[in-house]
Amino acid sequence: MTKVGNRIPLVDAPLKVAGTATYAGDIARSGMLAGKIVRSPEAHARILSIDVWEAASEPGVAAILTGDRYPVPFGVLPITHDETMLAVRKVRYRGEGVVAIAATSIEAAERAARKVRVEYERLPEYDDPEVSAGPVTEKIHERAVGNTNLQKEVQQSFGPVDEAFRDAAHIVTVRGRFAGVTHAALEPHAVVADFASDGRLTVWSSTQVPHYLHLALSEVLGIPEHRVRVVKPTVGGGFGGKGDPFPHELVAAALSIEAQRPVRIVLGREEVFYLNHGRHPTRNTVRIAADAEGQLRGLDVDALIDGGAASSFGTVTTYYNGVLSVGPYHIPAFRYRGRRAYTNKPPSGAMRAHGSVNTRYSIEVGMDMLAEELHVDPTELRLRNFLPPDTTTLNGFRITSNSVARCLGAARARSEWTSKFRALPLGEGIGVACGFFISGSNSPIHFTPKFPQSTVHLKIDVDGGVTVHSGAADIGQGSDTVLAQIVADVLGVGIDRVRVAAVDTDTAPVDLGSYSSRVTFMMGNAARRAAEAMLAQLRNAAAQITGQPAEKFVAAEDRLSLPDHPEVAVAYLDAVHAAMEHTGALQSSGSYESPRIGGDFKGARAGTSPSYSFAAYVAQVKVDTDLGRIRVKNVWAAFDCGRPINPLLVEGQIEGSIHMGLGQLLGEEMHYRGTRLMNPSLLEYRTISPEDMPEVECLLVGDADPEGPFGAKEAGEGPLPPVLPAVANAVYDAIGIRFLDLPLTPDKVWRAIEARRKEGGLVKPPRPEDHDR
């Protein structure tokens, strides 16, 4: 039977493997037009004129749009609406849409696109966030701070920071530089919009946030929300890259309104790179203060992040670069300055382990440096400083379940850490890093907190099938499977009976979407409650049939029975039919609302979550010192996601996170020369190949979380951040060089090795016990 905790393959796997799943780009409507967006070749320029005369006379062209038609700004955060569906008066990054065309075929649309003439007047281009942070001659957005191009500045201070650094026995400082990276989901973004003659708009889109898209469509196009419907078909990966409402989605809808016909837009891979909204290029400085015994006394973080040409999730990112530093270690004093600058590059936004990866790297490398200064084993230093379970951080995060110490113990044991650390031959090394991540953002982005963050409806009719209506977006991570598993488990039926109808905003209750690793926790709780409400109806029916007390019935294996008298049993379908007498199809509802958490200072809600995941990773590497190539051989990934609902999917998330994290560490880079993106293709933008993947051993360590559904917490993002510093620390163990400028491409590594050789030789760092005292 389908039990929570079992390894169940994805419910949609057969369709995906057979190639028959329906993605947005597969959707075809009668009379459908093809949409094409003409993009700016300039990075920052005033639009002097747009001439679409010749394009409009191209055969097959049905509609042409420019930015002034729907100039209403939008954005995922209500406080920073600074994107428009097409550029209005000026362009802010190369690749921004300027004109949109709908035609009877994509060929016709592209022919017309080549006939559009746009006259630009170049403006100063900003490619360096440092420059954007100072006084500028041309503001990218009017809303930027003062006479700068800063989008957001955050300053926070908790506890006696100055004293901590003044009295510290040890202070380490890490200055990290991180290239921007992007999601590189397999499926490019695609959308079909149909503004029908009844005045209702339907949009099928490859999105993680159907309800935020719903709102944006209504606001920008001026159509009441109740006449807008968003449908999320199968999505081929998101990783945050489909987590905003996007210009092409609004453009498709606007073109459909103009042409009075359905319109489909499928982005090419290069366009996906210009859409970006990926991880911010970042410079950070992390200072850690500790006493002579290695107890952390203070943490000081400064981050300057390159936001590109729009806000997107950037205000949240700016906070996350700081506030997600307050675990998994006990930090008695904490200061943070975060700045996010606009530049004339494709916008940065949210990407898996949003806002936490780069700071985590610098902190974990810093912990390694601190251990070395203290002459202690870095795993020992971490053990001395972990937060306990059931505590509150100094900035008000409520920590409940927390098995980080057990995670570290497990990773240390499985990796045979003690016999390897500082003991492998030159060129080979082992390293450790830890992490933690939110299990859902406690504060909803758009909706007033009095509404639940997730609601699930169930319906059972005479066929006995359970239809689950949910607004949670399965983007490949498997939330539909988790949903089906929970419902099937509670009702005691096989997973085959469960039909997940997600997502259609006409029928699905609001769920905020797939971001901030919130779905299993929030939707899972809502689903469990909905299923329990349904089970109550079936128990009542069983009670009526048998005359036994309803609450005594347990549901399993397609029947309701009494545990003490298994012969007293009612078949599932009989219970359904009995319950339906005189009422018809059964319905139930369940919802989840997160508890009130956090202080009442500015920004206090950023990073608050009903629970947190924890992680401890050990990585082993071999560095080819002739070629500068880092070969990651093993990762022992110990992860506390509470009690996993589906370990198979959790392992998939861990392995996928390691693949993505190693990509950022070893080779992925949004490679800019000035504002120009040099590698907008999956050949030159280098996610690591299967040949470069290490052996990964997933160690699922954790206690049931008190508030998670069946004790579960998130596993979608927290598994990513520790792998980068674990490998960097292993590289240090192998060759004694600290790398603080990502990605660690072989040419860069080789240069550092050569420089070290010239300085006096490449040697292993000393063991803690071998230091002169």
Add this chain to the structure above:
Amino acid sequence: MIADGFSLHQPTTTTEAIALAERFRGEARFFAGGTDVLPGLFQRREAPKHLIALERIGELSEFAPDRGHIGSMVHLAALERDAQVRARFTAVAEAARRAASPALRASGTVGGNLLLDPRCLFYDQTAFWRDSVGGCLKTGADVCRVVPSSSRCYAVYCGDLAPAFLVLGASVVVEGPTGRRTIPLEDLYPASGDGKSPFSTGRSDIVVAVELPSGLKVHSSYAKLRPRGAPDFSEASVAVALAVGKQGLEYFRVAVGGVEPRPRLFDELTQPWIGRTPTAEQVHELAAEIVRRVRPVANTSLFTDYRKHVVAHFLRRDIHALLEASAAH
């Protein structure tokens, strides 16, 4: 979308194919496995009105490694797997194995790989991207975006097979409007080394086959630098072939690819070693001299000093290894 539209021709003989190419001169393109031509069409690096597929010309798929004959339509995957090629022409099998990825090797061909269009960060981009830069020498503009003072295109020849075939003394059979000719493979790549016109063949010429000397008994190797384990193009390649006899080296050739607009043999530096055996220091010096003669520019993703270092490293490592293997043989 690929292009505004083109006609696909599927001739069954080379004569027919060449006649088609002549008939549609300037508007036609031969098409083998498609792994290089198709991206070019997607990116609008060219827009031929006629594609002439070579797959139905049976002769081009002839594969007889026992007599050193490899038809131009033989797939890289076949070369990689063939036991005879692996044993006798090891460098070729290794080069095939390191090309692209399994899926691409299943359709990529020998001829297509030999005639791989030289690559550059400023050229292998979409029309939108190239137009936003303003074009380059290779697309008809009058400036090189990498070396602005240059009148010569620096696009890099990245084919994997050529260096391997070169060190084994391969010839190619070429057929054109005036008939068939057999030329040394090095003559396929003009010494001028211009990435804009990298091949000596004309637009109506077909590479029919590669011929390897059948009596050749050498040890050979191929090494490739690429940013990832797969599927990247070469950023520096080294092929070595040698045989050691009683009087020292009886055969010694090295070739370097992936750094310049043409793959290059360094016979002028290796031939003087025939009859002698270099010491470790002499191999070191030979590698250094070769590296002094290659001039990569910053038009790929890895640093040029690193690429030169890797060329020297591969040369030293592989010459040593082959000297040992050959002496032990």
